[in-house]
Amino acid sequence: MVLAVNAAGVRVARVCGCQQVARSGHRVSAARIPKRYEHCTLDSYETGFRGANASMQQAHLTARRFVEAYPVETDGKGLLITGNIGVGKTHLAVGLLLALIEEKSAQALFYDYRELLKQIQHSYNAQVNSTELDVLKPVFEAEVLVLDELGAQKPTDWVWDTVALILNTRYNDKRTTIITTNYPDLPAGGVGLSATQRATREETLGDRIGERMRSRLAEMCVRVEMSGADFRQSAGRARFG
Numbered sequence: 001m002v003l004a005v006n007a008a009g010v011r012v013a014r015v016c017g018c019q020q021v022a023r024s025g026h027r028v029s030a031a032r033i034p035k036r037y038e039h040c041t042l043d044s045y046e047t048g049f050r051g052a053n054a055s056m057q058q059a060h061l062t063a064r065r066f067v068e069a070y071p072v073e074t075d076g077k078g079l080l081i082t083g084n085i086g087v088g089k090t091h092l093a094v095g096l097l098l099a100l101i102e103e104k105s106a107q108a109l110f111y112d113y114r115e116l117l118k119q120i121q122h123s124y125n126a127q128v129n130s131t132e133l134d135v136l137k138p139v140f141e142a143e144v145l146v147l148d149e150l151g152a153q154k155p156t157d158w159v160w161d162t163v164a165l166i167l168n169t170r171y172n173d174k175r176t177t178i179i180t181t182n183y184p185d186l187p188a189g190g191v192g193l194s195a196t197q198r199a200t201r202e203e204t205l206g207d208r209i210g211e212r213m214r215s216r217l218a219e220m221c222v223r224v225e226m227s228g229a230d231f232r233q234s235a236g237r238a239r240f241g
């Protein structure tokens, strides 16, 4: 703590800057962002490289606005970021998470969808020992949750029921969920397509998570659609040195 003088000219004790940095650092490690994405801030998200397009700029702008509007105006709503592999969805989601931690002191958590399914499976196997269920508590209760690659895997019914319970509970409690998915936010079953189109079409989010959850997400999350080339193929090819 340090002594300071507040706006009214009164001497007060406040948390020192070094402690604020330490607390923010603690919240960053508690968010469990994978090493591969630690560098992903909103500032390091480029929009000027060859191959960048308006949807990427728009998504970046939406992310910035979201951080400013959080938490009063966002009111528990999250974002659903869709787009092809490599357009920068995870980068943006992690950037949001870091900005919310640093600028809004949010308590945040990153989860890969497949990892979450594994955890749910694990909690079920361990149901005899009820304390094991605690592993899911942070997912229910995190102030901000990033769920990366929703739909990447199709779980069994009861695992899916738990996913739905987590998402619904979070929404009812006005906790923010930021979701990324590689699948386009379109209906299940190729509605409105011809038989040939249906045979060759790509899977949609509706196919992967069902129409019921898709319409729930429409209520819970503002949609951010990204398109374009894989960043790693254009600007960010792997190289040494």
Ligand SMILES: Nc1ncnc2c1ncn2[C@@H]1O[C@H](COP(=O)(O)OP(=O)(O)O)[C@@H](O)[C@H]1O
Binding pocket: 040, 044, 045, 046, 047, 056, 083, 084, 085, 086, 087, 088, 089, 090, 091, 092, 180, 231, 232, 236
């Ligand atoms: N606009 C961008 N500016 C800087 N780096 C980017 C950008 N888009 C993607 N990347 C980088 O490219 C890699 C792939 O992006 P990622 O966010 O994982 O894509 P996605 O989640 O859409 O598959 C990451 O290392 C990410 O940091």
Ligand SMILES: [Mg+2]
Binding pocket: 089, 090, 091, 148, 149, 180
């Ligand atoms: Mg990703």
